[in-house]
Amino acid sequence: MKGRIIILLAGLSATAPANAQQPAAQKTVQTVQAAVLRVDMPELPPISRLDTPPGDLGFAGARLAIEDNDTTGRFMGQDFDATEITATPETASAELDKLLAEGVSFVVTLANEEQTLKLADQAGDKALIFNARARGDRLRGADCRFNMIHTAPSHAMLADGLAQFLMWKKWTNWFLIAGSHPEDIALADAYRRAATKFGAKIVEERTYEDTGGGRRSDSGHVQVQQQMPVFTQRAKEHDVVVAADEAGIFAPWLPYQTWDPRPVTGSAGLVPHSWHPALEAWGATQFQNRFEKLATRRMWDEDYQTWLALRMIGEAATRTQSTDAPMLKEFMLSDKFEVAGFKGQKLTMRDWDHQLRQPILLTTGDVTASVSPQDQYLHQTSALDTLGIDRPETQCKF
Known part of the structure; x- marks a missing residue:
């Protein structure tokens, strides 16, 4: 009897794995197809060669997101893929047409404000656009589109985040220096709005005109050492300099070069970001390490914002247990x-x-000095809604 039981159990152990594997073998894997469309604009090299964008900017973040999505998806019969496309302003529309023809329902865009809006209008109800670069407030306001999600923070969010910290420091008198490009003017508007919102005072404003020419030369630092103190002298008494230089023309030259010894913030010095490679809290160290192992470099904002967009898709698929795009x-x-x-x-x-x-x-450059929203700023719905345009202020009408 004992021998018969052993034989029977042995037989069960031999057949059980095959039976257990059968449902998995029959399970159909469903794929969620997305794309990352990066539109590269012709532009001058940055002031610092350390700020030269990597060739895989945004795409590296997408690759990490696909790995993360697949980690969960493989247990649910879900597979995730993201096509990487580099385009110019002239070819971006044709590239999007190809994606739409292939039935791609999710497109992450890395483009400026104008290009992002054009791509969203072109996609219509055929695809959901994830804006992972453009920061303009109009894209969230008068030019908002129902088929567009923004993982890039807006100018208003960045300005409010910095303003809250400056108010906490009691640096309430600001000297605002803005560039002459349209994106600089839009960012300056966001800082003016933030000053009004949180009770700061802009004691003086100046515009740094971009006259063209090279920004790198053997004598560049000598010229700046002479020019910046002169440009900033005789400013009204202020606690801090706030630079609005979205175009990257002058702000990196401001620290240590202003006439009055004051901290520089905004586009240089203390800078608001969606991500920073020095962040270590909340599991960020492990996240940074995984990205750096994959990309062999540090994570940029565009990488994080692209990662976030694709993770949103993966999280939605997990929570709904579906790959159905609608x-x-x-x-x-x-x-x-x-x-x-x-x-x-x-x-x-x-x-x-x-x-x-x-x-x-x-x-x-080296540390995350603070994280906003600051603790003293409360909101009836979410403290995060103290950053950016709140519901009563919005001009967006879907």
Whole structure:
């Protein structure tokens, strides 16, 4: 009897794995197809060669997101893929047409404000656009589109994040220096709005005119050492310099070169970012290490914002247990959606302009000095809504 039981158990052990594997073998893997479309604009090299964008900017973040999505997806019969496309302003429309013809329902764009808006209008109801670069407030306001989600923080969010910290420091008198390009003017507007919102005073404003010419030369630092003190002298008494230089023309030359010894913030010095490679809290160290192993470099804002966009898709697929594009879109735009972003709290969607709520990191070159929203700023819905355009202020009408 004992021998018969052993034989029977042995037989069960031999057949059980085969039976257990059978359902998995029959399970159909469903693929969620996305794309990352980066539109590269012709531009001058940055002031510092350390700020030269890497060739895989944004794409490296996408690759990490696909790895993360697949880690969970493989247990649910889900597979994730993201096509990487580099385009110029002249070829971007044709590239998007190809993606739409192939049935791609999710497109992450890395483009300026004008190009992003054109691509969103072109996509219409055929695809959901994730804006992972453009910061302009008009994209979340008068030019908002229902088929667009913003994982890049807006100018208003960045300005408010910095303003809250400056108010905490009691640096209430600002000397605002703005560039002459349209994107500089838009960023300066965001700082003016933030000053009014939080009670700061802009004691003086000046415009740094971009007259063209090379920004790198053997004598460049000598010229700046002579020019910047003169440009900033005789400013009204101020606590801090706030630079609005989205075009990257002059701000890096401001620290240590102003006439009055004052801290520089905004586009140089203490800078608001969506991400910083020195962040270590909230599991960020492990996240940074995984990215650096994959990309052999540090993570940029565009990498993080692209990663976040694709992780939103993966999180929606996991939560809904579906790969159906309309269902994923509906869930991501609902009040039930949230996604982890290694920033200490869940990231959720604003239904009035489709901006992803997120903390703003205030960074120097080496450290994350602070994270906004600051503790003293409260909100009836979410403290994150103290950053950027709140529901009563929005000009967005879907």
